[in-house]
Amino acid sequence: MRKKFVNFHRVCSPPSPPRGCSDIFPSKENPTRPQILKTDTLQYVAISDGSKRIYTNRDGLTEYGNVEILNPNDVSYINLFINAMLQPPILYHVQEGLLVLKSEDVPKKGVPVILQFVTIFQS
Numbered sequence: 001m002r003k004k005f006v007n008f009h010r011v012c013s014p015p016s017p018p019r020g021c022s023d024i025f026p027s028k029e030n031p032t033r034p035q036i037l038k039t040d041t042l043q044y045v046a047i048s049d050g051s052k053r054i055y056t057n058r059d060g061l062t063e064y065g066n067v068e069i070l071n072p073n074d075v076s077y078i079n080l081f082i083n084a085m086l087q088p089p090i091l092y093h094v095q096e097g098l099l100v101l102k103s104e105d106v107p108k109k110g111v112p113v114i115l116q117f118v119t120i121f122q123s
Contacts, residue, residue, distance in 0.1 A: 035122070039076075042067040042117045044099070048082075050109030055099040070117050071096035079116040082107050
Protein backbone atom coordinates (compact mmCIF):
# COMPACT_ATOMS: atom_id res chain seq x y z
CA MET A 1 0.00 0.00 0.00
CA ARG A 2 1.25 3.44 -0.91
CA LYS A 3 1.61 6.15 1.69
CA LYS A 4 -0.25 9.35 1.05
CA PHE A 5 2.05 12.39 0.71
CA VAL A 6 1.07 15.34 2.89
CA ASN A 7 2.42 18.79 2.04
CA PHE A 8 3.22 20.70 5.20
CA HIS A 9 4.49 23.74 3.30
CA ARG A 10 1.96 26.51 3.86
CA VAL A 11 1.96 30.03 2.51
CA CYS A 12 1.38 32.54 5.27
CA SER A 13 -0.13 35.90 4.59
CA PRO A 14 0.76 38.86 6.78
CA PRO A 15 -1.54 39.34 9.75
CA SER A 16 -4.42 41.77 9.41
CA PRO A 17 -4.08 45.01 11.36
CA PRO A 18 -6.22 45.45 14.43
CA ARG A 19 -9.47 47.32 13.86
CA GLY A 20 -9.47 50.98 14.81
CA CYS A 21 -5.71 51.41 14.32
CA SER A 22 -5.70 52.97 10.88
CA ASP A 23 -3.14 55.59 11.93
CA ILE A 24 -0.62 52.89 12.78
CA PHE A 25 -1.68 50.28 10.22
CA PRO A 26 -2.94 51.98 7.04
CA SER A 27 -5.75 50.21 5.24
CA LYS A 28 -4.83 47.97 2.33
CA GLU A 29 -8.13 48.67 0.62
CA ASN A 30 -7.25 52.21 -0.45
CA PRO A 31 -3.49 52.38 -0.69
CA THR A 32 -2.03 55.83 -1.16
CA ARG A 33 1.52 56.64 -1.96
CA PRO A 34 3.22 58.67 0.72
CA GLN A 35 4.26 62.09 -0.43
CA ILE A 36 8.01 62.46 -0.29
CA LEU A 37 9.07 65.92 0.75
CA LYS A 38 12.23 67.59 -0.47
CA THR A 39 14.81 69.21 1.76
CA ASP A 40 17.54 71.73 1.37
CA THR A 41 20.34 72.13 3.90
CA LEU A 42 22.76 74.99 4.33
CA GLN A 43 25.34 75.58 7.00
CA TYR A 44 27.22 78.34 8.72
CA VAL A 45 30.66 77.33 10.04
CA ALA A 46 32.88 79.26 12.44
CA ILE A 47 35.79 78.39 14.70
CA SER A 48 35.68 79.33 18.38
CA ASP A 49 38.31 81.72 19.70
CA GLY A 50 37.78 80.43 23.25
CA SER A 51 36.02 83.54 24.56
CA LYS A 52 33.28 84.55 22.12
CA ARG A 53 29.57 83.97 22.77
CA ILE A 54 28.25 86.00 19.85
CA TYR A 55 28.89 85.00 16.24
CA THR A 56 27.99 87.08 13.19
CA ASN A 57 28.18 86.56 9.45
CA ARG A 58 31.72 87.99 9.52
CA ASP A 59 32.91 85.08 11.69
CA GLY A 60 31.86 82.47 9.12
CA LEU A 61 34.45 80.45 7.21
CA THR A 62 33.94 80.62 3.47
CA GLU A 63 36.09 77.56 2.73
CA TYR A 64 33.36 75.26 4.09
CA GLY A 65 30.65 76.36 1.69
CA ASN A 66 29.51 78.85 4.29
CA VAL A 67 26.24 80.70 4.11
CA GLU A 68 25.19 83.62 6.22
CA ILE A 69 23.21 83.10 9.41
CA LEU A 70 19.70 82.85 8.02
CA ASN A 71 16.47 84.18 9.48
CA PRO A 72 14.90 81.34 11.53
CA ASN A 73 11.49 82.23 10.09
CA ASP A 74 12.76 81.40 6.58
CA VAL A 75 13.79 77.79 7.36
CA SER A 76 12.01 74.74 8.76
CA TYR A 77 14.42 74.10 11.60
CA ILE A 78 17.93 74.82 12.85
CA ASN A 79 20.53 72.59 14.50
CA LEU A 80 23.62 73.85 16.30
CA PHE A 81 26.65 71.59 16.59
CA ILE A 82 29.57 72.58 18.80
CA ASN A 83 32.57 70.28 18.48
CA ALA A 84 30.27 67.87 16.53
CA MET A 85 27.79 67.64 19.43
CA LEU A 86 24.17 68.63 18.83
CA GLN A 87 23.14 71.40 21.22
CA PRO A 88 19.66 71.79 22.72
CA PRO A 89 17.81 74.91 21.48
CA ILE A 90 17.64 76.32 25.03
CA LEU A 91 21.40 76.96 24.88
CA TYR A 92 21.39 79.32 21.90
CA HIS A 93 19.45 82.03 20.11
CA VAL A 94 19.48 82.67 16.36
CA GLN A 95 18.33 85.68 14.43
CA GLU A 96 19.27 86.79 10.95
CA GLY A 97 23.02 87.44 10.92
CA LEU A 98 23.50 86.55 14.60
CA LEU A 99 24.12 83.46 16.77
CA VAL A 100 24.18 83.95 20.55
CA LEU A 101 25.36 81.17 22.87
CA LYS A 102 23.44 81.24 26.18
CA SER A 103 25.39 78.51 28.00
CA GLU A 104 27.57 79.31 31.01
CA ASP A 105 30.71 78.07 29.31
CA VAL A 106 32.04 78.96 25.88
CA PRO A 107 33.53 76.53 23.37
CA LYS A 108 37.27 75.96 23.68
CA LYS A 109 39.58 77.68 21.22
CA GLY A 110 39.70 75.93 17.85
CA VAL A 111 36.37 74.10 18.27
CA PRO A 112 34.05 74.16 15.23
CA VAL A 113 30.67 75.87 15.62
CA ILE A 114 28.27 74.67 12.92
CA LEU A 115 24.79 76.06 12.47
CA GLN A 116 22.73 73.85 10.15
CA PHE A 117 19.65 75.22 8.40
CA VAL A 118 17.09 72.72 7.07
CA THR A 119 14.22 73.73 4.82
CA ILE A 120 11.49 71.19 4.04
CA PHE A 121 9.24 71.84 1.05
CA GLN A 122 6.85 70.04 -1.26
CA SER A 123 8.07 69.11 -4.71
